[in-house]
Amino acid sequence: MVPPDSPAFPGLLEEMTVDEVRAFRPEVVVLPLGSTEPHGPHLPYGTDTFQVTRLCRLGVAQANRDGARALLYPTLPITNNANFRQFPFALRMGVRTLMQVLVDVAEQCRDDGVKKLVFVNGHGGNPGALDATLREIAGRDDLPFACWTWGIPPEDYVNPFEHPSDHAGEKETSQMLWIRPDLVRSDQLADNPFGRLRVPSLAKASFVRPWHLYVPASAGGETRKATAAKGETYITAHATGLAKLLVELSAAEFDERFPYV
Numbered sequence: 221m222v223p224p225d226s227p228a229f230p231g232l233l234e235e236m237t238v239d240e241v242r243a244f245r246p247e248v249v250v251l252p253l254g255s256t257e258p259h260g261p262h263l264p265y266g267t268d269t270f271q272v273t274r275l276c277r278l279g280v281a282q283a284n285r286d287g288a289r290a291l292l293y294p295t296l297p298i299t300n301n302a303n304f305r306q307f308p309f310a311l312r313m314g315v316r317t318l319m320q321v322l323v324d325v326a327e328q329c330r331d332d333g334v335k336k337l338v339f340v341n342g343h344g345g346n347p348g349a350l351d352a353t354l355r356e357i358a359g360r361d362d363l364p365f366a367c368w369t370w371g372i373p374p375e376d377y378v379n380p381f382e383h384p385s386d387h388a389g390e391k392e393t394s395q396m397l398w399i400r401p402d403l404v405r406s407d408q409l410a411d412n413p414f415g416r417l418r419v420p421s422l423a424k425a426s427f428v429r430p431w432h433l434y435v436p437a438s439a440g441g442e443t444r445k446a447t448a449a450k451g452e453t454y455i456t457a458h459a460t461g462l463a464k465l466l467v468e469l470s471a472a473e474f475d476e477r478f479p480y481v
């Protein structure tokens with residue numbers, strides 16, 4: 221029996237009835253973007269999806285306790301993963317497909333009378349598509365205001381992690397130790413190598429890294445300092461700022477000057 225990810229709360233669309241949704245009158249919609257992809261020998265494919273789902277559930281529940289009317293959608297489990305192609309079953313859709321999916325979600329929000337849309341991203345392959353999607357949405361007159369974020373830590377947030385990694389390192393291992401410790405293969409924790417650039421200046425340029433060369437184990441960096449407490453610190457901090465954003469968006473009147481006064 222898998223424990224529920226978190227207790228139900230008003231605004232968790234998957235668990236609401238149609239009458240409850242009508243009575244809720246959502247002001248803001250939140251769509252989490254996860255991913256299903258390899259995360260080394262120690263973490264499951266669903267790592268990004270588990271992480272962003274927990275962050276959003278905490279953030280939206282807090283926001284709605286603080287007076288927001290934010291509606292949380294189910295997490296999108298398949299997004300952009302072109303750089304993972306050499307690993308098996310790195311689930312992916314094309315950049316243009318993802319953009320179209322997000323624009324279609326924006327159109328559905330418009331049809332249901334929602335004027336504010338927040339994409340919460342949990343996967344490093346998505347920022348380019350998210351930025352482009354916001355431009356696409358902003359270029360149309362009738363679509364909701366849209367923004368995206370990874371979650372927003374408070375000003376006094378102190379990064380608890382000792383070993384940097386952009387994939388399946390101490391940060392992600394810590395989060396999974398907090399969310400689903402039963403899925404972390406603790407006997408597989410290690411210092412996983414990163415590929416070194418033949419063209420050093422590319423470190424200061426933007427390019428798509430072939431992941432099988434950059435993180436050959438499908439994980440990079442030292443993971444043995446990971447703890448559930450660090451994971452909780454990271455996620456709860458980022459959920460706090462997301463909650464504040466949702467409260468502010470929910471309260472702000474929507475007119476032609478939005479989001480300016």
Ligand SMILES: [Zn+2]
Pocket residue numbers: 259267268343387388392
């Ligand atoms: Zn990840």
